[in-house]
Amino acid sequence: MAEAEHDQTAFTPDEMMTVTAARGLRSGQVCFVGIGLPSEAANLARLSHAPDVVLIYESGTIGTRPEILPLSIGDGELAEKADLVVSVPEVFSYWLQGGRIDVGFLSAAQIDRYGNLNSTVIGSYDHPDVRLPGAGGAPEIASSAGEVIVMLRQNPRSFVDSVDFVTSVGFGRHGEGRVGNVGAGPTVVITDLGVLRPDPVTHELSLTAIHPGVSVDQAVTATGWDLVVGEPLEISEPPTAAELTILRGLKARTSEAHARSRA
């Protein structure tokens, strides 16, 4: 990657992940966005191929068009650039539970082979090795959004056979499916190594695409279950120069603005 700064089309694994996730959104879709990686990808989509994607954050900011990425879910930028701002009870009841969300965009600390997400504890609940922040809006986003896009970096700590705690359900502890939930659940999982999708019958996540420059072996080693590799295995389209320019511009504006707020 030494030549990355000279070659406009060289890219990092995180950029590949963000660009791939952004491509999963279409103009006109209504997307409930989590903070961090999902927020970056959703705004890249809005600033590139999907200008009319509607972004909703759980702070109650609806149809928001931030020019810089928010550091927290309740940054002033989200409220100032929103079509409307509503209360938190309203955003969860009328907008999410009411069935108005096409896509939920989530991340987590752990995911398992059936797409269940953990953001609660590592270890046991009563005596955790690591106490994580907890559920936030994720359980009902996972349950009620039309479908869920998951984004997280792939390694043996995050991609586990069975999560320590099911905070937000994918296809259930044993892959039993979407019992009791309205939406279709996780339809795609995008990582820094490739793309996983659930098998329509077993609900197990298998590798359906790999990013350029990544080996199948790398993806298999980074996964805590016997990862099924799709045939044929697609290779992701590398980021275009235009996508990289927009993403890097967004990130540069964000760093500059957050540095200014320190002065």
Added chain:
Amino acid sequence: MAEIVSLADAVGDLVPDGATVAMEGFTHLIPFAAGHEVIRQQKKDLMLARMTPDVIYDQLIGMGCARGLIFSWGGNPGVGSLHRFRDAVEHGHPRSLELEEHSHAGMAARYAAGASGLPFGVLRGYAGSDLLTHTRVARISCPFTGEELAAVPALTPDVTVIHAQQADRKGNVGMWGITGVQREAVLAARSSIVTVEEIVDALSVTGPNHVVLPTWTVTAVAHVPGGSHPSYSMGFTTRDNAFYTEWDVISRDRDTFSEWMREFVIETPDHAAYLDMISSRAHG
């Protein structure tokens, strides 16, 4: 009718040891000054409720004011973990915490039920989540369709504490921007304290999502400019993102934390003195 009083008197009168206290504010308008006053007055055995316990609850937990926490997301927004909260849950320091953990939708339904005078709230939630077996939630069937839904108990704090932009001289409160669950939390509570940026002759509508709490729904109003620092008050202050990042370092170590709390909170007489200390840190 709300009384306009000092913050010290409001906390002294309305926050007894052992009370269930909700300090709400969804990233925006977090009542930090009131939380600091609770710490100064060394309140004990509080059951703290809040959807997003962030740095203010990290401080209260680390100072040993809390016996338990009712919550749905406990982190330092945009930064990472709350180290005092983690130390309490992982190692019982300075004391162990009774946890009652929900999702955001569940907490919102609990406050809305409290405000509505209902014993429980209903939502389509928790299905397939392990939270079901670790918290106060029950599965119920819709009497009309048979659909299985989740019931959560009403949350009715002894006192709810919030920060808002304005109050008028009669104690009517106005706020705008991201207002989270504050209206429900005030209406659900037996009493309430509202700190405000300014006291005006007449409330003005100057931002999106304007919410008014009439004076007869509020117990006490205190004038505390900058009372949400390091959170922000839209139209008055901006979020001190640098502080949230610094907090990660301050709170990691028990001694560094105690020293910071002594210097910035315990030994400052009030919020104005705290803000002076904060601004000298920024320029020092």
